[in-house]
Amino acid sequence: MRIVIVGLCIAAAGVAITGATGGVIEGSVKATGLPSNADAVVYLQQVAGQFAAPTQPANMDQRSMSFVPHVLPVVVGTTVRFLNSDPTPHNVFSPDHEKYNLGTWPQGQTKDHPFATCAKAPCVYVQLCRVHPEMEGYVVVLQNPYFAVTSADGHYKIENVPPGNYSLAVWHSKVKGQPKAVTADVSKPAVVDFVLTK
Amino acid sequence: MAPAVFVVLSARGMAGPAQKIGATVEVTPVTGPSTLHHLRRTIENSSMGWGGQWSPPANLVTPPRPRNPTRSNPALGGADLYRISCRACHRPDGSASPPEINSIIGPVQAASVSFMTDRMKAMGRQVDAAFIHGLTSANEADLRKRLRAGGHDMPSFDHLTDEEIGALRPYLDQMAGLPGAEKRQRYISEPPARVGELVVKGTCHICHDATGPDSAPTTVLSDIIPPLSSMPRQKTFLDFVRKVREGAPIPLGSAGVSSRGRMPVFNYLTEDEAAAAYSYLTLYPPK
Numbered sequence: 001m002r003i004v005i006v007g008l009c010i011a012a013a014g015v016a017i018t019g020a021t022g023g024v025i026e027g028s029v030k031a032t033g034l035p036s037n038a039d040a041v042v043y044l045q046q047v048a049g050q051f052a053a054p055t056q057p058a059n060m061d062q063r064s065m066s067f068v069p070h071v072l073p074v075v076v077g078t079t080v081r082f083l084n085s086d087p088t089p090h091n092v093f094s095p096d097h098e099k100y101n102l103g104t105w106p107q108g109q110t111k112d113h114p115f116a117t118c119a120k121a122p123c124v125y126v127q128l129c130r131v132h133p134e135m136e137g138y139v140v141v142l143q144n145p146y147f148a149v150t151s152a153d154g155h156y157k158i159e160n161v162p163p164g165n166y167s168l169a170v171w172h173s174k175v176k177g178q179p180k181a182v183t184a185d186v187s188k189p190a191v192v193d194f195v196l197t198k
Numbered sequence: 199m200a201p202a203v204f205v206v207l208s209a210r211g212m213a214g215p216a217q218k219i220g221a222t223v224e225v226t227p228v229t230g231p232s233t234l235h236h237l238r239r240t241i242e243n244s245s246m247g248w249g250g251q252w253s254p255p256a257n258l259v260t261p262p263r264p265r266n267p268t269r270s271n272p273a274l275g276g277a278d279l280y281r282i283s284c285r286a287c288h289r290p291d292g293s294a295s296p297p298e299i300n301s302i303i304g305p306v307q308a309a310s311v312s313f314m315t316d317r318m319k320a321m322g323r324q325v326d327a328a329f330i331h332g333l334t335s336a337n338e339a340d341l342r343k344r345l346r347a348g349g350h351d352m353p354s355f356d357h358l359t360d361e362e363i364g365a366l367r368p369y370l371d372q373m374a375g376l377p378g379a380e381k382r383q384r385y386i387s388e389p390p391a392r393v394g395e396l397v398v399k400g401t402c403h404i405c406h407d408a409t410g411p412d413s414a415p416t417t418v419l420s421d422i423i424p425p426l427s428s429m430p431r432q433k434t435f436l437d438f439v440r441k442v443r444e445g446a447p448i449p450l451g452s453a454g455v456s457s458r459g460r461m462p463v464f465n466y467l468t469e470d471e472a473a474a475a476y477s478y479l480t481l482y483p484p485k
Binding site: 065086087088089091093095096099101103104106107126130131132133134 | 296297300304305307317318321323325329332333336337340349350351
């Protein structure tokens with residue numbers, strides 16, 4: 001009887017770790033030769049089904065002459081709201097895919113841009129400001145919502161992944177790595193590490 | 199309405215012949231509060247107006263000379279227009295003092311087709327000419343709109359004529375290091391009254407209100423910046439020119455006591471330009 005209770009506790013703990021409806025995929029990304037391991041996007045390349053874009057826009061700020069966050073992964077169909085928090089006018093344009101130029105707007109104002117299509121994920125859009133060439137950010141459009149961005153120490157965690165076998169890929173603006181096979185399981189987290197090189 | 203004539207005063211204070219102002223240039227008095235006053239800033243907590251230097255040795259002052267100068271109608275290039283209209287805030291190289299004052303370089307480069315094309319190529323992006331043209335023309339429009347209307351903390355420079363902007367604009371390209379800009383430099387002929395107006399509106403008015411009560415000599419020790427309207431009344435022509443270009447100390451009334459005050463030294467203005475500013479303030483009293 002005592003063994004059964006312990007077993008139930010472990011099972012409960014497992015559910016708490018991985019979430020009630022899906023598995024967890026986590027690990028670390030090493031960006032070789034770079035001062036930080038941040039801003040790598042780890043994502044499932046293809047997941048069966050259609051995924052609705054969020055009803056609320058994702059936000060990318062222009063603050064202290066930088067795009068914040070530097071990298072913003074979104075599921076296809078998401079609208080991104082670009083805010084200017086700086087006292088100087090900013091512009092947003094991208095020379096990638098369908099290309100766009102959203103114009104220039106002052107502090108406190110926003111402009112929305114929908115990322116409605118992506119023929120082959122990831123669709124990477126570099127975000128640039130015409131008047132401040134040092135500014136650079138990225139919107140990474142993906143097929144599904146199972147993605148995460150690494151922190152400075154390289155850690156990432158993708159939660160609520162439907163159980164199954166997938167190809168786990170990683171995108172970084174400066175370094176590259178090969179996709180890896182992964183199995184999502186509600187009973188235990190899958191740990192996948194990447195080493196990216198130029 | 200100011201008379202459409204201007205008595206040319208040389209650096210020696212001599213009156214020259216009356217001269218008609220060109221039909222396309224309307225000289226108007228400087229009006230209203232200074233830029234600093236408008237922004238509720240003090241000269242100490244702002245970079246505005248600090249294009250001048252603090253107490254350079256007078257014997258090292260070597261001001262630039264306008265190209266082909268004549269006493270009656272100096273020829274000004276874009277470099278001269280930048281010097282008297284922009285440099286006080288944006289520094290000699292356009293780098294300015296971010297974040298309070300933004301650099302000119304980025305916006306100017308972004309209006310260049312060749313620069314933006316090279317920038318995209320360096321990023322590994324293949325973009326068509328139409329996209330680049332759309333970007334650069336929009337940025338050119340933004341640049342000119344900013345010049346005309348100002349924006350955020352920058353005052354309007356709507357007093358600049360199309361001809362003046364036409365001369366200034368290629369110099370901004372040259373300052374931004376854009377290839378071939380040297381060959382596009384232009385020079386225009388400006389009446390001295392206009393030169394004085396540009397100096398006052400583009401440099402002096404950053405810190406000095408147009409009008410206000412005359413100041414006593416001792417106010418140099420206070421936070422009060424004397425108005426432009428007081429200059430012709432309180433300074434001789436030569437004192438004004440020396441103060442602007444060399445930072446001459448001001449006598450405070452008691453024997454042997456004088457002070458430089460807080461005013462930077464604008465040694466990059468020529469003697470003729472400082473003289474033109476004084477004459478302009480005399481003939482077109484600030485309002």
